[in-house]
Amino acid sequence: MVRLNSPQELEKYRKEILSKRNPDQPLITVCGGTGCHASGCHAVVDAFKKVLQEKASGNGIGLRVTGCHGFCERGPLVVIHPKKVFYQKVKPEDVPTIFEETVLNGKILEDLLYDHPVTGEKITFEEEVPFYRKQKRIIFGNNGSIDPTRIEDYLAVGGYQALAKALLMKPEEIIREVKKANLRGRGGGGFPAGLKWEQCRNAPGEIKYLICNADEGDPGAYMDRSLLEGNPHSVLEGMIIGAFAIGSHEGYIFVRHEYPLALENIGIAIRQARELGLLGKNILGSGFDFDIKISRGGGAFVAGESTALMATIEGNVGEPRAKHIHTVVSGLYDRPTNLNNVETWANVPVIINEGADWYGRIGTEGSKGTKIFSLVGKVNNTGLVEVPMGITLREIVYDIGGGIPDGKKFKAVQTGGPSGGCIPESMIDLPVDFDRLTDVGSMMGSGGMIVMDEATCMVDVAKYFMNFLKDESCGKCTSCREGTKRMHEILTEISEGRGKPEHIDLLEELGWVTVEASLCALGGTAPNPALSTIKYFRQEYEEHILNKRCPAKVCRALLHYRILSDRCTACGRCAKVCPEKAITGVQKTKKEKGKPFEIDQAKCIQCGMCLESCKFDAVEVQ
Numbered sequence: 001m002v003r004l005n006s007p008q009e010l011e012k013y014r015k016e017i018l019s020k021r022n023p024d025q026p027l028i029t030v031c032g033g034t035g036c037h038a039s040g041c042h043a044v045v046d047a048f049k050k051v052l053q054e055k056a057s058g059n060g061i062g063l064r065v066t067g068c069h070g071f072c073e074r075g076p077l078v079v080i081h082p083k084k085v086f087y088q089k090v091k092p093e094d095v096p097t098i099f100e101e102t103v104l105n106g107k108i109l110e111d112l113l114y115d116h117p118v119t120g121e122k123i124t125f126e127e128e129v130p131f132y133r134k135q136k137r138i139i140f141g142n143n144g145s146i147d148p149t150r151i152e153d154y155l156a157v158g159g160y161q162a163l164a165k166a167l168l169m170k171p172e173e174i175i176r177e178v179k180k181a182n183l184r185g186r187g188g189g190g191f192p193a194g195l196k197w198e199q200c201r202n203a204p205g206e207i208k209y210l211i212c213n214a215d216e217g218d219p220g221a222y223m224d225r226s227l228l229e230g231n232p233h234s235v236l237e238g239m240i241i242g243a244f245a246i247g248s249h250e251g252y253i254f255v256r257h258e259y260p261l262a263l264e265n266i267g268i269a270i271r272q273a274r275e276l277g278l279l280g281k282n283i284l285g286s287g288f289d290f291d292i293k294i295s296r297g298g299g300a301f302v303a304g305e306s307t308a309l310m311a312t313i314e315g316n317v318g319e320p321r322a323k324h325i326h327t328v329v330s331g332l333y334d335r336p337t338n339l340n341n342v343e344t345w346a347n348v349p350v351i352i353n354e355g356a357d358w359y360g361r362i363g364t365e366g367s368k369g370t371k372i373f374s375l376v377g378k379v380n381n382t383g384l385v386e387v388p389m390g391i392t393l394r395e396i397v398y399d400i401g402g403g404i405p406d407g408k409k410f411k412a413v414q415t416g417g418p419s420g421g422c423i424p425e426s427m428i429d430l431p432v433d434f435d436r437l438t439d440v441g442s443m444m445g446s447g448g449m450i451v452m453d454e455a456t457c458m459v460d461v462a463k464y465f466m467n468f469l470k471d472e473s474c475g476k477c478t479s480c481r482e483g484t485k486r487m488h489e490i491l492t493e494i495s496e497g498r499g500k501p502e503h504i505d506l507l508e509e510l511g512w513v514t515v516e517a518s519l520c521a522l523g524g525t526a527p528n529p530a531l532s533t534i535k536y537f538r539q540e541y542e543e544h545i546l547n548k549r550c551p552a553k554v555c556r557a558l559l560h561y562r563i564l565s566d567r568c569t570a571c572g573r574c575a576k577v578c579p580e581k582a583i584t585g586v587q588k589t590k591k592e593k594g595k596p597f598e599i600d601q602a603k604c605i606q607c608g609m610c611l612e613s614c615k616f617d618a619v620e621v622q
Helices: 007-019 034-038 041-055 092-104 151-156 161-166 171-181 193-202 223-230 232-246 260-276 306-313 342-354 356-360 393-400 434-439 458-472 478-495 502-517 521-525 528-546 573-577 609-613
Strands: 027-031 062-066 078-081 085-087 209-214 250-256 291-297 337-341 370-377 383-388 410-415 421-424 448-453 561-563 583-586 595-599 619-621
Touching: 007 151, 007 161, 027 034, 027 041, 034 041, 034 223, 041 062, 041 092, 078 092, 085 092, 151 232, 151 260, 161 232, 161 342, 171 193, 171 232, 171 342, 171 356, 193 232, 193 337, 209 223, 209 232, 209 306, 209 342, 223 232, 223 260, 223 342, 223 370, 232 250, 232 260, 232 337, 232 342, 250 260, 250 306, 260 291, 291 306, 306 337, 337 342, 342 356, 370 393, 383 393, 393 410, 410 458, 410 528, 421 458, 421 528, 458 478, 458 528, 478 502, 478 521, 478 528, 502 521, 502 528, 561 595, 561 609, 573 583, 573 609, 609 619
Parallel strands: 027 062, 209 250, 209 337, 250 291, 370 448
Antiparallel strands: 027 078, 078 085, 370 383, 410 421, 410 448, 561 619, 583 595
16 A cells, blocks of 8 residues: 555545446445344345456445444444446345346345335435435445545545645644534534634643543444444544644544444554554645544443543543543643544544535534434434434434334434433424424433333333443532432332322432433433423323323333223133243033133233233223
8 A cells, every 4th residue: 555645645546446446337336334233234244245256256336334224223324326227225145136237237136125114116316315405415325435444535525625624724723613503512512623623723731632432322323333334534534633633642432342343443444544544644735733643441431421421541440520620731641632533523623625615504502413313212214314403303203214114103202322312293393403302301412312102101211221321420529429329229210100299209309310410411411301391291291190191001010901892702811921920710611611711810910911811802901
């Protein structure tokens, strides 16, 4: 691999790469993201390699394993270029037919196309799939077209052009451009990135550190993971530009230990960037030195907090500290330190390439650009979606997500991860940006979005997330350590039928004390699941407490199973599976009609085995 000593040499090298590529030549891309890995994409890739070796050796047909395409619900995904024919749920046995019919002869295989959930129409091309149609993938878009282990692929789509441009600018000019674009941190806080850069650059001291936070701890969130896996060079490029603007020569990428593919691909990207002269000493002949080390996290949720993360890199226990002095002045090793998350850094090359004015036309007044969300839960199309700020929840859930499965009603959506808030159906037309989500008691967070349907119990949801948060509290603050435990205990009491009317007020009081008295944002936001569900679903809490009833029929201790005598056929199946022998009756035989079965409520432990075993819908849950 050559070493590039100037922006001109970089551009020349990029043109050489492009000259060897024929955009009209057939190219098979297979999604290699974690979601498609779980669906068996490796077997699909091996099947394509075998077919190409046997039938197309030397004829120029390409095969590329890319990063995550986002539509994880439908993996493994295969796209045939140049027409971008989109095949979903591909199996290894489909590969020979795809090759013969589509790659060689241009014939479309309808069985592998996406079916429109409303019209039933077979959709052929990737950009026409409803899941993608309303997205604006300025950060995530290249994931589906490049091999993350080949820097040449990133260069071919314009990679490192922003770095070449930035190195010819003054650091202050770069910071002004980022400030003008109003790029806000995508890690959860939403703090203006340009202002943070400026403060770090102006902080006293020659040694300054730069950190990428990839400790993505929210359950169900995997946006940063997929960017590092699928397009690691976009993150590196953003970091190098940021380091040049700030005056930093040493950087760290702090990655969760549970992200093996992300760790592997970012490691490959760093080595390739060094070899080409894009990282390390005298970057592109500019005289600027900057290098990056990888630091592995240990899995603690609190380590995503900036000061706890820095303590972990230093080899100390991952506990937050008071920020009387901000980390831009005294952070890692007590030096000025700038920390942004993966998605924030990936936005930087776009801003430098396209300009702040272009970037500012996307989004809302206070929240510019796009945001990548992890859309999961009770929604037909799950996966990663990149949407412009200001899009409504309705558009995300119904237009992109395809609505709620099995014809059920939408009930709520939780944004912002485990310490985010639950937003009710009445607010489904709420524009999604930093400020509007905060106004209604939730937050942007890192981008988790969990959809809930009518069969979801909001008390149970609050209990689930409080259980997670109490376990993840570092224990340093009494308010967080004890407050989250007590809140979980009260929610457990309510869900198990021992709730009291005063418990609701006590939950709110505990919540606000935890918010006000905790040192870091974990404690400051941990009560959100309880506070937001009480605010918008108070009646559901009252049903649990006053009527000892779970409207969603989720809280097992509050369920009552009853056998309907007019439907019971006396087959005896329910009695056979009941672990407590709480069901009695006379089983039907060839000679006798039998007698409907009954449940002894005193013995019933609400396990639900009778409901699951009955084939005649004779068991009712109240």
